[in-house]
Amino acid sequence: MSAAYKRILLKLSGEALMGDDAYGINEDVVTRIVSEIAEISRLGVQVGVVIGGGNIFRGMKGAASGMDRATADYMGMLATVMNAMALADAMRRMDVEARVQSALRIDQVVEPYIRGRAIRHLEEGRVVIFAAGTGNPFFTTDTAAALRGSEIGAQIVLKATKVDGVYTADPKKDPDAQRYHRISFDEAIGRNLAVLDATAFALCRDQKLPINVFSIFKPGALRRVVMGEDEGTLVHS
Ligand SMILES: Nc1ncnc2c1ncn2[C@@H]1O[C@H](COP(=O)(O)OP(=O)(O)O)[C@@H](O)[C@H]1O
Numbered sequence: 001m002s003a004a005y006k007r008i009l010l011k012l013s014g015e016a017l018m019g020d021d022a023y024g025i026n027e028d029v030v031t032r033i034v035s036e037i038a039e040i041s042r043l044g045v046q047v048g049v050v051i052g053g054g055n056i057f058r059g060m061k062g063a064a065s066g067m068d069r070a071t072a073d074y075m076g077m078l079a080t081v082m083n084a085m086a087l088a089d090a091m092r093r094m095d096v097e098a099r100v101q102s103a104l105r106i107d108q109v110v111e112p113y114i115r116g117r118a119i120r121h122l123e124e125g126r127v128v129i130f131a132a133g134t135g136n137p138f139f140t141t142d143t144a145a146a147l148r149g150s151e152i153g154a155q156i157v158l159k160a161t162k163v164d165g166v167y168t169a170d171p172k173k174d175p176d177a178q179r180y181h182r183i184s185f186d187e188a189i190g191r192n193l194a195v196l197d198a199t200a201f202a203l204c205r206d207q208k209l210p211i212n213v214f215s216i217f218k219p220g221a222l223r224r225v226v227m228g229e230d231e232g233t234l235v236h237s
């Protein structure tokens with residue numbers, strides 16, 4: 001059986017990289033995620049990754065309180081660069097070819113984001129990790145995933161997060177919340193379902209770029225989504 005998608009954009013939650021730790025990057029979690037990415041890459045799926053920064057930056061929110069919002073957001077973007085580097089290094093150790101491209105220029109450290117070059121890497125079978133979000137404050141890495149997914153012509157955005165799909169209400173607050181198998185953009189936006197931010201939802205809706213939300217903690221879930229199996233929630237046009 002072959003994969004359902006040729007090119008995907010995978011959004012990895014920064015916070016999920018902590019595993020059970022209070023802060024930072026948990027090696028076992030990163031190793032498992034990388035082995036799952038390696039598996040789908042071997043199936044011939046081209047993989048772009050956008051990584052969050054919540055594991056590093058939310059831990060510093062105390063220090064950031066009272067700080068200018070844009071300054072705090074730039075710090076958040078720098079946190080995603082650290083995660084991207086850790087992920088790329090884990091990939092190198094597991095013989096997965098990867099490149100990091102940053103939306104903020106730090107040329108001594110990683111490549112700048114250049115769309116054509118990113119597409120070239122993907123065609124060569126390299127995983128491209130997009131760091132520093134969109135490069136703009138007041139945005140999130142979910143929006144970066146929608147943007148980069150659109151730019152590289154991904155067929156779908158896969159949001160690997162702490163919950164196993166989109167629910168009728170936040171499942172962390174409402175134990176009676178029910179999970180959707182599928183939901184349209186209009187309904188998700190209309191019901192204010194906060195699993196993605198509104199900007200990311202709107203961009204994907206405009207671009208007719210579907211999103212699948214699934215659990216980062218469930219082994220094999222990424223492969224199942226990529227094979228087109230019923231996993232998590234599909235948000236569609
Ligand atoms: N309707 C909903 N369905 C699922 N999750 C929801 C919903 N509303 C709010 N959430 C919350 O959204 C969170 C995932 O979004 P977010 O914190 O942005 O994750 P990430 O770190 O992956 O970007 C979940 O942990 C969940 O508590």
Ligand SMILES: O=c1ccn([C@@H]2O[C@H](COP(=O)(O)OP(=O)(O)O)[C@@H](O)[C@H]2O)c(=O)[nH]1
Nearest residue numbers: 014052053054073076077133134139140141
């Ligand atoms: O385009 C972007 C992407 C991210 N951020 C900042 O980086 C932080 C980390 O990203 P995010 O919260 O999306 O990470 P995740 O929730 O996935 O861990 C955000 O809180 C923002 O402060 C930003 O300013 N612009």
